[in-house]
Amino acid sequence: MSIEVGSKLQGKVTGITNFGAFVELPGGSTGLVHISEVADNYVKDINDFLKVGDVVEVKVINIESNGKIGLSIKQAKDRPERPEREERRPRPRGNNNQRRNKTESLSFEDKLNNFLKASEERQASLKRHVEKRNGRSR
Numbered sequence: 001m002s003i004e005v006g007s008k009l010q011g012k013v014t015g016i017t018n019f020g021a022f023v024e025l026p027g028g029s030t031g032l033v034h035i036s037e038v039a040d041n042y043v044k045d046i047n048d049f050l051k052v053g054d055v056v057e058v059k060v061i062n063i064e065s066n067g068k069i070g071l072s073i074k075q076a077k078d079r080p081e082r083p084e085r086e087e088r089r090p091r092p093r094g095n096n097n098q099r100r101n102k103t104e105s106l107s108f109e110d111k112l113n114n115f116l117k118a119s120e121e122r123q124a125s126l127k128r129h130v131e132k133r134n135g136r137s138r
Contacts (some may be wrong), residue, residue, distance in 0.1 A: 001071060003029060005060050013054045021050050023058055023071055031069030033058060040074050079112050 003009070003025060011023035011031070033056075038049050039074045050056070059076040063069050106114070 003027070003031075003060055003063065008057060008059050011056060011058050011071070013050050013052055013056060014045055016050060016052060018046070021046060023056060025058075028057060029069060031058070031060070031071040033071045033073055037061070037070075037072035037074055109113070 009025050011025045013021050014024045014030065015022040018035075021033050021038070022030050024030050035043050035046050038046060043049060056073055057076045058071040058073055061070045061072045061075060074086055
C-alpha cells in the first residue's frame with residue numbers, strides 16, 4: 001500500500017516521546033504524530049491521550065524528502081460541516097436607537113464636547129474615589 005499525503009490509515013502506536021508518538025503504518029513504515037496533532041485541545045502530557053499499542057486512525061499530512069512521515073490524529077477525525085450562518089436581522093428599534101439617532105445628528109464639535117465633558121466627569125469621579133480610598137478626603 002502506497003502512503004500519500006492526505007490518505008487516512010490505521011496505525012499502531014509503537015513509541016511515545018515528550019514531543020509526539022511514533023505510529024507504525026501498514027507496510028511497516030513509521031510516522032510521527034506531533035503532540036500538537038494529537039487532539040483539538042491543548043495536550044500537556046501525551047500519555048493522557050495515547051499508550052503504546054493503541055490502534056489509531058491517522059492522516060498523512062506530509063512526507064519529507066528524507067522519508068520522514070508526518071501524521072495527524074486530529075485531522076483524521078471526520079467533522080460535520082459547519083452550518084451556514086443565517087443572515088443577521090436588524091435589531092428592533094427602541095429607546096437605545098432613539099438616543100443613538102439623537103447623537104448621530106450632532107456635529108463633530110458637539111460630539112467632541114460631549115465626550116470631553118463625560119471624560120472629565122469620569123476622571124473627577126475616579127480621583128475622588130482614589131483619594132477616599134487613600135484616606136485623603138476633602
